[in-house]
Amino acid sequence: EDQVTQSPEALRLQEGESSSLNCSYTVSGLRGLFWYRQDPGKGPEFLFTLYSAGEEKEKERLKATLTKKESFLHITAPKPEDSATYLCAVLGAADKLIFGTGTRLQVFP
Amino acid sequence: KAGVTQTPRYLIKTRGQQVTLSCSPISGHRSVSWYQQTPGQGLQFLFEYFSETQRNKGNFPGRFSGRQFSNSRSEMNVSTLELGDSALYLCASQMAPVAAGTEAFFGQGTRLTVV
Numbered sequence: 001e002d003q004v005t006q007s008p009e010a011l012r013l014q015e016g017e018s019s020s021l022n023c024s025y026t027v028s029g030l031r032g033l034f035w036y037r038q039d040p041g042k043g044p045e046f047l048f049t050l051y052s053a054g055e056e057k058e059k060e061r062l063k064a065t066l067t068k069k070e071s072f073l074h075i076t077a078p079k080p081e082d083s084a085t086y087l088c089a090v091l092g093a094a095d096k097l098i099f100g101t102g103t104r105l106q107v108f109p
Numbered sequence: 110k111a112g113v114t115q116t117p118r119y120l121i122k123t124r125g126q127q128v129t130l131s132c133s134p135i136s137g138h139r140s141v142s143w144y145q146q147t148p149g150q151g152l153q154f155l156f157e158y159f160s161e162t163q164r165n166k167g168n169f170p171g172r173f174s175g176r177q178f179s180n181s182r183s184e185m186n187v188s189t190l191e192l193g194d195s196a197l198y199l200c201a202s203q204m205a206p207v208a209a210g211t212e213a214f215f216g217q218g219t220r221l222t223v224v
Contacts, residue, residue: 043218089152096167097154097207099152
């Protein structure tokens with residue numbers, strides 16, 4: 001059965017303190033791994049899609065990487081506005097997006 | 110370009126009642142997927158519609174149903190509401206079917222509370 005596990009569940013960072021979020025997955029026939037950001041009371045906002053091991057994508061202070069078993073979302077020098085829940089999802093042969101339960105990130109000034 | 114619109118934003122219903130939620134996708138998008146989000150389970154896939162046809166379905170009871178109209182707008186219905194149905198219901202819009210692997214754009218959701 002396709003499964004996604006995100007860690008840690010919650011992360012508190014000081015502004016400027018870089019860190020990484022982890023997304024471990026088991027899926028039959030990976031077609032894509034997606035990262036989303038969700039603010040309280042809002043729907044998820046698309047960040048990145050990764051399709052194959054070794055692929056990397058960057059956007060401002062965020063960088064996503066992918067291996068055959070996991071993906072990392074690296075946050076460099078975070079700011080308070082980066083505070084949100086970050087969701088990882090995989091698309092496999094079942095043609096369904098399977099989401100992890102997310103990492104709740106808080107960045108303090 | 111308008112985003113995904115879900116109505117209503119908030120609903121309070123009584124156990125045993127039924128409810129209908131609506132989703133208008135981004136113009137030109139033909140795929141609409143529905144998800145249930147709860148604190149304990151995260152986002153769970155309900156079903157996907159593409160060009161008025163249900164392409165895929167998650168592991169939810171038959172009380173949960175949906176449909177899509179010719180203009181790509183979609184509705185989902187929950188009958189005989191239970192307390193456990195309280196959740197944020199999210200709709201996602203894509204140009205192509207989910208299987209194509211393109212990004213999904215989400216609406217702000219409908220917060221359903223069952224009392």
